[in-house]
Amino acid sequence: MSRHDFQIPVTFKHRVVFTRDAFAPENPELAAILREGGGRRALGLVEKPVAAAWPELEAEITRYFAGLDVELAAVHLLPGGESIKADDSWVRESWALIDAARLDRHSYLLAIGGGAFLDAVGFAAATAHRGVRLLRFPTTTLSQDDSGAGVKCAINAFGKKNWIGAFAVPFAVINDFRFLHSQPEETRRAGLVEAVKVALVKDRGFFDWIEADLTALAALEPAALEACVERSAMLHARHIAEGGDPFETGSSRPLDFGHWAAHKLESLTSYKLPHDRAVAVGLALDTLYSVRSGLAHESLIGRVFPILHGLRLTTYHPALDWRDEGNRRMVLEGLDEFREHLGGELTVLMLQGIGQGVDVHRIDPAIVGGCIDELRGLWQAAQDKHYDLNPVA
Incomplete structure (x- = not known):
């Protein structure tokens, strides 16, 4: 042998x-x-x-x-x-x-x-x-x-x-x-969530640019939209080409911040909730979790949520509160499915700060539940302030 x-x-x-x-x-x-x-x-x-x-x-x-x-x-x-x-x-x-x-x-x-x-x-x-x-x-x-x-x-x-x-x-x-520029306005706008995501996990300078140019982006001005799309795409492509694991043979998926909940919300709603809208909710949830679990400073909330709401992105969906027969939030099943999809140890990227991602291997369901309750309140407050926010699907 x-x-x-x-x-x-x-x-x-x-x-x-x-x-x-x-x-x-x-x-x-x-x-x-x-x-x-x-x-x-x-x-x-x-x-x-x-x-x-x-x-x-x-x-x-x-x-x-x-x-x-x-x-x-x-x-x-x-x-x-x-x-x-x-x-x-x-x-x-x-x-x-x-x-x-x-x-x-x-x-x-x-x-x-x-x-x-x-x-x-x-x-x-x-x-x-x-x-x-x-x-x-x-x-x-x-x-x-x-x-x-x-x-x-x-x-x-x-x-x-x-x-x-x-x-x-x-x-x-x-x-x-x-x-x-031929997409429906809502689709044109909702896709910007992935630019916010990659800026949060990869590039503080890009996040600062989004923050500074928020008015133009919210208005979907062509030059701002195109610049944002190109910079986001290049960050994604560069991570794949230079990040050392293009085919995800390890257990980390740094470009999937907010996606464990997003993917589950999509399946729970029979895909009536589109991917971009689901990612906005998932990103908001994981931003809150990063803060409430002690990984990130409270100031993170004050920078991320004004951008999400300024872009008129939905940051809450009722499916977050759907429960199974055991009274467990069904969205938490997304953690098991997320781990199974990649394999190995559960690895979820959270934030220590803007442009500073960190892998965690355990998610506390109680903290997630508290974040969902808080998210519901933040979303309601944003609706009261911005009557033209995209409605919950």
Whole structure:
């Protein structure tokens, strides 16, 4: 008997581009990426609401590829929103379209849509032929400033978010800013929560900038929104590329501050509570927990909550108070699911200060309960002060 251990070094290039009008004939970004890859065939999958907002998009894509030496097999429209990843039906449909287009591992799959759409189509791309080249075109604030720059894809199963999935580095991420400004206002605004999150855990200077530019961000002024999205996306991408654990083989997930509760709230509400709104609630809860558990100074609350409420983000949801037959808050089940999803010891990132995250391995349910009670009061006070805050879903 014998044992042989081999090291298999693998290097990926993570291309993240910020541009405008990516399919304009004079825009060289996509053409350069396609030339770099050397593939000769492509397929486009577009989220239906995006196509509805941009009726000329399919024709633009077709014209763009007409000037290249890459054959565009077709452009198809698929549903959007969380429902596309509710089960594997649309992944299977995507596989069928990939097969019909005769894509191979050197071919390109263009996925144009929001985060849930990119998750489902990305999983199809990662598993077809063990991986075709995915070109992500995120179209929402949330997908441009966070998930689109990541290296994960997944669908939901067993009542749990992202239970079936993979790590797969996209061939390129192309953030086209024109898509940002065609979203509904509430979606455009809600996605900013991930920028607040990454600033809190990674970059005090970015948090200070958000705080100083809050009026422009709250008004969704294009220059401020685009600058915030790009800075947030780069922090996410840089952590993945330089943080030492791009595929999460350890037990720490520093970019998931506020997400243990957020993911559970989504599943408890049958995904009627969208991810960005759930993250705002989870971020608010974990900010309070960081203070009430003694990790952070009270002043943290006075800086974080004015930003969340200034951006008109919801910071409480009734599902936080839903209880099981044993009178235990059901949201606490999210801690077990969070640990199972990553494996190893429970590891939840909390805050010691702005830009200072710390891993904790035990969460006190009593403190969580007190924080939820406090959160309810803070949210009510914010509603009384700001009558135009987004309502609880």
